[in-house]
Amino acid sequence: MRLPAHTGLIGSLLLLSGIAAQVRVTASSSMLSMTAGAWAAEDVGDIDREVFHLALSAASCAVRSGDVTDVQTLTVIDYSLPSTKKRLWIFDLRERSLLYEELVAHGSGSGADLATAFSNDPDSHQSSLGLFRTDTSYVGKNGYSLRLHGLDEGFNDMAYERAIVMHGAAYVSDDAIRQQGRLGRSWGCPALRAGIARDVIDTVKGHGLVFAYYPDANWLKSSKYLGGCLASR
Numbered sequence: 020m021r022l023p024a025h026t027g028l029i030g031s032l033l034l035l036s037g038i039a040a041q042v043r044v045t046a047s048s049s050m051l052s053m054t055a056g057a058w059a060a061e062d063v064g065d066i067d068r069e070v071f072h073l074a075l076s077a078a079s080c081a082v083r084s085g086d087v088t089d090v091q092t093l094t095v096i097d098y099s100l101p102s103t104k105k106r107l108w109i110f111d112l113r114e115r116s117l118l119y120e121e122l123v124a125h126g127s128g129s130g131a132d133l134a135t136a137f138s139n140d141p142d143s144h145q146s147s148l149g150l151f152r153t154d155t156s157y158v159g160k161n162g163y164s165l166r167l168h169g170l171d172e173g174f175n176d177m178a179y180e181r182a183i184v185m186h187g188a189a190y191v192s193d194d195a196i197r198q199q200g201r202l203g204r205s206w207g208c209p210a211l212r213a214g215i216a217r218d219v220i221d222t223v224k225g226h227g228l229v230f231a232y233y234p235d236a237n238w239l240k241s242s243k244y245l246g247g248c249l250a251s252r
Contacts, residue, residue: 053079057115064120066108070097073245074230077150078112080248081228086170087152092227094153096123096209098134098146099233102202107209109223119219124191124202124210132201137233139169139177144206146231147175147183148238153227154179156220161186161208165220167229171242175231183207185229187216 055063055072063071074095081087093110100106107123110116125134128144138145149171156165164186169175175183188210189195190203203210209231211219223229239245 064117077244078228080244089226092223094229096231101132103196124205126207127204148231149174150244151229153223156224163217187213
């Protein structure tokens, strides 16, 4: 496992969130698998299992708390990985299957190849951490795009006002990596390959959650969807 400096903290969060138990959540009369243990290794791709645990834990908390309903997909972004790696995964929670494993760009204010700085502030051009709810699609200056609502207070709840959206971009490609050793960067949006963006957006819009991860100690301790979920209810 990566992230040895945070292993103890993450382990505590998983225990507090009840992730070790077999939990299933009902949404739209379908049973959603919300524990990593219920997923076979071949069904999750190359995602770090601890990150997957945390993402499922956060999604489960959001559903149990009533903050979201009708959740069908979970998108996980692991910003601890370099931009040259596929670090975005989209899971179908009903079918318990991996739908996409893709490249994704981070904000120009967050770093070059590696993202190390995150913000909720307007004009920071930094990516934000935490849990988002997918909303509607639209066509804007970046083409076909997906609105996101940040659910993590103090960490990403300004996403809608900041116009942090999912969209396609020419600078997200293997060619960009070959030419400059990393992906291009957005103004904080999780930008995708242009050729796959529409399909991804149509898959997750309106009934999905997005979990953006980085081993940031403050966020891991403070997010209401992680260690504090059971304690606050």
